[in-house]
Amino acid sequence: MKPNAYDGWCATCAVAVPAGSGRLTGAFGSRQVVCLAHVPVAPERGQHDGWFRLPLASLDFETTGVDPHADRVVSYALLGPHGEDVVGLVDPGVEVPAAASAVHGLTADTLRGAPASYEAVSAIAEWVQTLADAGVGLVVYNAAYDLTMLRAECERWGVLQPDWSRLLVVDPLVVDWGLHRGTLGSRTLGIACEYYGVRIADAHDARCDAVAAREVAVEIGARHREVGEVTLEALVHHQRGWFGERADDWNAYARRAGRRVEDRAGWPLAVPLPQLV
Template structure:
């Protein structure tokens, strides 16, 4: 959750809350300010069974922008289920926008001499396919973005696609929405990490983000028995439903204010009908 930008009254207890002295919760078009005393906290950890007791892998990209079909991967972090971490840089062959470089610090100069996409991403795809073959769950925060970008990059460079239909994805971004229904305000990786008291010491570094995403997934499992119950295959089905609900919730607001709409069927991969020409 994020600090409130404006002074107001706590929506729970009517205490006066100064600027940045409380937190912002709610959904677009219906934000509320609460004081720190009333700030929600996650439930305690439990000892229930579930998928959170299995070793999970994690993946994160830093990229040139926010469009998974047209933007490019600049760095990657691959954390496997056996305790190994792999990371690398990629020279995308296109200029890196200044606004993106300000976020993650990756510049054209920093990537001179880095591997080209076809070589680096072939290793990433092989790593993902190995997880698929072994039935290992892959944690990706906002999977619809990262995985769609990987699919687009594979198409762009003529690389084989992973067997997407068999990939088991654990997306803390979507699961968090399924639990809270968007009621806790903005929920970027930094927000959800803070809520679950997960260390994120270098946001927008691929390795740090991948570690935090996986630890959030574990915390969600330990703290929410109903979410942890069952196999990852069952969780996949629930995430599809939750993502559709999140998209419809956003679209209700977006239609009123003239913002772009999300595809309710766009998880874990954005649908490509009519969009393939954007992959160039």
């Protein structure tokens, strides 16, 4: 949960909460402040078994921007289910905007001499396909961004797409929303790590983010029996539904606020919705 940017009063106990000393909770368009004594905490781990005890892979990209259809991958982390991890830099063949470099620290100089996009994207797509073939769960935090970007990169460079229909994606962002219905406020990876007790060593480093995302997924499964005990196939089905419901919530707010709406069917791969801009 994000700290409160302004002075307020705790929604639970009505104590004064100076700016920065509390947390924001609540769904889109209805945020409220709580003092630290009333910040929601994650439940304890259970003794149940489930997908979270299986070997899981994890993927994360650092990129040139926030548009998964147009921006480019500049670094990647492919964490295998048995410790066979691959990380690398990518020369995207385009400028890296200063705003993106400010986030992940990668510049044109850093990327000079790295493999070109075609080579890197080919290897990434092949790796993803091996997971689909093996039925291994792939953790991707905000999968609709990273996987949509991978699809766009494959299309851009003529690389064979993975069989997306067989990929067992675990998206902690979506599962967390399904559990809490957005009532805990903003859920960046860093905020989710804080809530679930996961240490993130270096945010916006692809490997560190991929490690943290997988650990958050495991903690969600371990602490919430209702999602931890289902099969990965069932979890994928649930995530599609939760993403759609989350989009409905966002879109109701977005239309009031004049913001861009989301495609409720856009998980784990987003599609453009020009008619709804």
